[in-house]
Amino acid sequence: MPRRSEAHPQPAAIRQPLSAARRTPGVVTIAAWQRFPWLLAGFSTRQGGRSTAYASDGPPELNLGFTPDDDPATVAENRRRFLAAVTKSKPRTAPDLITIRQCHTGILQRVDSAALPLATPDGKALLRGDALYTRDPNLLLGILTADCVPILLADTRTHAVAAFHAGWRGTLARIVERGIGTLRRDFGSHPKDLIASIGPSIGPCCFAVGEEVLHEFDSQFAYAPELFSEVFDSDPVREKYPMLFLTARAPGHSNLGPQIHLDLWEANRRQLLAAGLKASSINLVGECTACTRLPDGRRKYFSHRAEHGFTGRMLSVIGATAH
Ligand SMILES: [Zn+2]
Numbered sequence: 001m002p003r004r005s006e007a008h009p010q011p012a013a014i015r016q017p018l019s020a021a022r023r024t025p026g027v028v029t030i031a032a033w034q035r036f037p038w039l040l041a042g043f044s045t046r047q048g049g050r051s052t053a054y055a056s057d058g059p060p061e062l063n064l065g066f067t068p069d070d071d072p073a074t075v076a077e078n079r080r081r082f083l084a085a086v087t088k089s090k091p092r093t094a095p096d097l098i099t100i101r102q103c104h105t106g107i108l109q110r111v112d113s114a115a116l117p118l119a120t121p122d123g124k125a126l127l128r129g130d131a132l133y134t135r136d137p138n139l140l141l142g143i144l145t146a147d148c149v150p151i152l153l154a155d156t157r158t159h160a161v162a163a164f165h166a167g168w169r170g171t172l173a174r175i176v177e178r179g180i181g182t183l184r185r186d187f188g189s190h191p192k193d194l195i196a197s198i199g200p201s202i203g204p205c206c207f208a209v210g211e212e213v214l215h216e217f218d219s220q221f222a223y224a225p226e227l228f229s230e231v232f233d234s235d236p237v238r239e240k241y242p243m244l245f246l247t248a249r250a251p252g253h254s255n256l257g258p259q260i261h262l263d264l265w266e267a268n269r270r271q272l273l274a275a276g277l278k279a280s281s282i283n284l285v286g287e288c289t290a291c292t293r294l295p296d297g298r299r300k301y302f303s304h305r306a307e308h309g310f311t312g313r314m315l316s317v318i319g320a321t322a323h
Helices: 074-085 168-170 174-185 211-220 236-240 242-246 264-274
Strands: 039-044 096-098 108-110 131-134 140-146 151-156 163-168 194-198 226-233 258-262 283-284 316-321
Touching: 039 074, 039 151, 074 140, 074 316, 108 151, 108 174, 131 140, 131 174, 140 151, 140 163, 151 174, 151 264, 151 316, 163 168, 163 174, 168 174, 168 211, 168 264, 174 194, 174 264, 194 264, 211 258, 264 283
Parallel strands: 096 140, 108 131, 194 283
Antiparallel strands: 039 316, 131 163, 140 316, 151 163, 151 194, 226 258
16 A cells, blocks of 8 residues: 655545554653663554544544543543553553542542442443552543543552642642642652643643623632733734724723633642642643644644534643552
8 A cells, every 4th residue: 555645735625545654543652761671652643543523524533532422432442442552551451440430529538449349341431530549550531621631640659640620620639739738648659759741732832811800710719810811802904004093992992801811730730739739840741722723724623612613632641550
């Protein structure tokens, strides 16, 4: 089969066999963590996989959530491929994946393989909460997102690991700060030994929120003003012909007033620092799920906000191997 040259991509409308590279599950890894051979971790992208539910006319995608629009068998196969890519193992020998029924709370769940089953036979989560933690080397902890912030945490001394789902409600509930307190209590973790990565999620560029969110954060965090910014929508027509709009509305009554944007990356980084992590131990992927595009123009990530709820899910996983 002739290989497609990357330099001359085919138009999307022409159906071609997919190259091996395009079938490979997209994994975002953390370069600074490569020096910990016992640590398995990765964030998924949209690329690779077999799902066509959200692909429109593009190649099949890596939906890793059991969403109503996708075939569960396809999602299960996508998960096997992604886990094999993260663990560099054969799909059948990858550790067990544990997920939870996420519900935008500050609830943490400790899991270990002795307490199985944690999932139904077809892989659906049984526990409810928004963070998982373990010191069991036989488990991979997984968080599903499509804009919310996935945060992976590891203790380089005890090899305990944790995974968090931090949307604005979980962030407001200080789920990450609470999680680190829980690791200290349960496993004797010291914050100086902890490393964290804040994964792909909606960035301060795109996360417009209502004023009530600002008030909620303001009542909880002394540094809240540093997490919000005013963003003025640009309108090329207005910028080019400002006189046309000068008398249309009284000042202060424009439809294009400032929006309030929340920086969930910084909010969670501040919680990690407050819990005692060194700044140099915190990794930020820094890619926005709503606006990051690949060179070919396709979306790199699923985005609940940008796709009005009709989209797949990324999976973020972390685990420790026994050796
Ligand atoms: Zn963005």
